[in-house]
Amino acid sequence: MDVYEITNYKTAVDNSGVNYLSPADSFEKIINGFVYRQVLQSRMGVGYFAPRLSGNDRVFGIFEHILPDSSRELLAVDRNRLYKFNTATGIFDLIPFGGSMAAYTGFNISANDFYVSGVSYPTSANAPRFVFCGEGITPNGAGSSIFFYNGTDVRDYTNVADNGNYAAPAMGALNSATYTMWFNERINFICPVIAGIEYNQGTLYSGIRTTSGNGDKFNVAGSGLFQADTPQAITGATLLGQVMVHNYDRMAYTMEKTRDAFNPYFGRAVPGVLGTNAKFSSVSWNDTVRSIGRTGILGTDGRSNLRVDNKIPYFTAREIDQISFNLTYGGFDRLNNQFLWAYKESESNSNTQNRVLVGNYEENTWSIYDQRFSVFGQTDIGLNLTWDQIESASGNPSWARWDTTEEIWDRIGLGGSVQKTLAGDDLGFIYELNQDYDDYYTTISAVTTGATTTLTVAATGVLPGDLITIANVEGMIELNNFDEETNTQTQELYDVISATPTSIVINVDSTLFSAYTPNTGNLSKVIKFQAQTIPFNPYRAEGRRIFISHVEFFIENTGGSLLVDVFADQQTTPFKENCLMKPSSNSVEQEGEWVEMVVAQEANFLTFVMKQTSPAVQLRLTSMRLHCERGGYTH
Numbered sequence: 001m002d003v004y005e006i007t008n009y010k011t012a013v014d015n016s017g018v019n020y021l022s023p024a025d026s027f028e029k030i031i032n033g034f035v036y037r038q039v040l041q042s043r044m045g046v047g048y049f050a051p052r053l054s055g056n057d058r059v060f061g062i063f064e065h066i067l068p069d070s071s072r073e074l075l076a077v078d079r080n081r082l083y084k085f086n087t088a089t090g091i092f093d094l095i096p097f098g099g100s101m102a103a104y105t106g107f108n109i110s111a112n113d114f115y116v117s118g119v120s121y122p123t124s125a126n127a128p129r130f131v132f133c134g135e136g137i138t139p140n141g142a143g144s145s146i147f148f149y150n151g152t153d154v155r156d157y158t159n160v161a162d163n164g165n166y167a168a169p170a171m172g173a174l175n176s177a178t179y180t181m182w183f184n185e186r187i188n189f190i191c192p193v194i195a196g197i198e199y200n201q202g203t204l205y206s207g208i209r210t211t212s213g214n215g216d217k218f219n220v221a222g223s224g225l226f227q228a229d230t231p232q233a234i235t236g237a238t239l240l241g242q243v244m245v246h247n248y249d250r251m252a253y254t255m256e257k258t259r260d261a262f263n264p265y266f267g268r269a270v271p272g273v274l275g276t277n278a279k280f281s282s283v284s285w286n287d288t289v290r291s292i293g294r295t296g297i298l299g300t301d302g303r304s305n306l307r308v309d310n311k312i313p314y315f316t317a318r319e320i321d322q323i324s325f326n327l328t329y330g331g332f333d334r335l336n337n338q339f340l341w342a343y344k345e346s347e348s349n350s351n352t353q354n355r356v357l358v359g360n361y362e363e364n365t366w367s368i369y370d371q372r373f374s375v376f377g378q379t380d381i382g383l384n385l386t387w388d389q390i391e392s393a394s395g396n397p398s399w400a401r402w403d404t405t406e407e408i409w410d411r412i413g414l415g416g417s418v419q420k421t422l423a424g425d426d427l428g429f430i431y432e433l434n435q436d437y438d439d440y441y442t443t444i445s446a447v448t449t450g451a452t453t454t455l456t457v458a459a460t461g462v463l464p465g466d467l468i469t470i471a472n473v474e475g476m477i478e479l480n481n482f483d484e485e486t487n488t489q490t491q492e493l494y495d496v497i498s499a500t501p502t503s504i505v506i507n508v509d510s511t512l513f514s515a516y517t518p519n520t521g522n523l524s525k526v527i528k529f530q531a532q533t534i535p536f537n538p539y540r541a542e543g544r545r546i547f548i549s550h551v552e553f554f555i556e557n558t559g560g561s562l563l564v565d566v567f568a569d570q571q572t573t574p575f576k577e578n579c580l581m582k583p584s585s586n587s588v589e590q591e592g593e594w595v596e597m598v599v600a601q602e603a604n605f606l607t608f609v610m611k612q613t614s615p616a617v618q619l620r621l622t623s624m625r626l627h628c629e630r631g632g633y634t635h
Helices: 315-319
Strands: 002-006 027-031 033-036 039-042 045-048 059-066 072-078 082-086 091-094 116-120 130-134 147-149 154-156 174-176 179-183 186-190 202-205 224-227 234-240 243-248 251-257 265-271 283-285 288-293 296-300 305-307 329-333 338-343 355-360 365-369 375-379 420-424 430-435 442-448 453-457 467-471 494-500 503-506 522-525 527-533 544-556 562-568 576-581 592-603 606-614 620-633
Touching (some): 027 033, 039 527, 059 420, 072 116, 082 147, 234 283, 243 288, 243 296, 283 338, 288 329, 288 338, 329 375, 329 420, 544 562, 544 606, 562 592, 592 606, 592 620
Parallel strands (some): 059 116
Antiparallel strands (some): 002 620, 033 039, 045 430, 059 072, 072 082, 116 130, 234 243, 283 288, 296 305, 329 338, 375 420, 420 430, 467 522, 527 606, 544 620, 562 606
């Protein structure tokens, strides 16, 4: 009997056909999981990085503001206001409007795909300043929608009363721009609107930043408007080392520095068969810019512009909603080497993003998360707690509980120095990804009984349609359906029927339940992990069927149990369903255990679907061994 051990996982999310001879290229679909360092694992939870933004509205940008002394601030933008993270309280403080904008009522960003672009750009006196712009922002006063944060309040970048060094370009007033970058000793506004005219192929750049203020002037020597020689429109802008990369509908374009201070840019077209269509999907990492087009995912290194989605060539056309394609927003997770793209699923009833495409560039793996994020960001800012600061009222919910799943408690005191991947959503929440505790964890303060049950909770992003678990309720113990000590489900999961951030209605008749003890219990959204193998038969080229006697799974002990379905010849109903694979030992001295499942089936090819539903436990599958032999001849 032959033994095929599947390690060195590679994945896709499109149908990949029958796996004849390459068991390493093993999965055609991973949902709420990923492959990292050749280990298949379910995704970790998301936690609330800070209390909800006071505007309670969609997050349009998360930024690290780098000050001249190299210290950093964390900023966030919602539909109307700018916020700064307060490291002392763990809360995002609302930044007021000032100067000529003292009476300004809010950005009032008019569409969900009008994201904000921002950059740290010091003043001529080297004072800290964060400049930001974007489509759909309500103009201030005479018509500008380019603003800056000076450490105290938000002001108008193009108003000399607020920015005394500003001088407009010779063509007229600078009204707005889609992107902004500090590059080549200048501030650059990409796709500017000047005197009401849109320059969709243009980059407006200031003079060289000097103590005389030329860095804010657009009418001095060394400033100007660079326009690419193409009818195509810019659909993305990113820095790639010492090159500014612009994405277009059907190509990429590099803006390179010259030695001529009066003509500071040299443009170079980078042709390609595909283009970028989502304006904020561009992400720069590992010497490449990746972006999303309607017909594929592109990688640009400044010399070539090629697709990088050979494993999922039809994904963007089939899986991303084409009408809302520009909602797609790109980010990067440095901890797991993953590109992240939040998008709206095709034919979905959602009015915003409800999925995340995950691509590990290092291992060429792909997966999908069912998360509802509007934007991504990065920071190493956060509460740096010590043991005597840990209690439930600290303002950081991650330290409010003892029943974390792994590794949190031995990182106490390191929180402020750990790189974090952040994400915002439509409700004004900002999350930290890859958390070691329950997904969307929140506490319960009151229960209203009836044919359906209403839970009053601390503000949360749980929405209708989610499945949740409840634990630690006292008095009304009938409501508990999850044991956190053993990480096991004790009753059916609850469906969320309706929800607001502080009130959740579930499909439970609690009329006869015991009396609830106020302020007890917590709930979490479950993570539904699934991984499906490519149909397997290494003997197919010989015209033979395959017989599999049994399969072994090497599962880490801390990852709970695994359920497995087995399908023959791509039938819709499995001949084995929900087979429990659970390590018998929980000893930390033994990292994992081989768990065996009997298959005893012959077929043209066999497909395995591995599943886990849990709010907290991260499954880690290191290897699979398929014990098989040649079956009968195919017909």
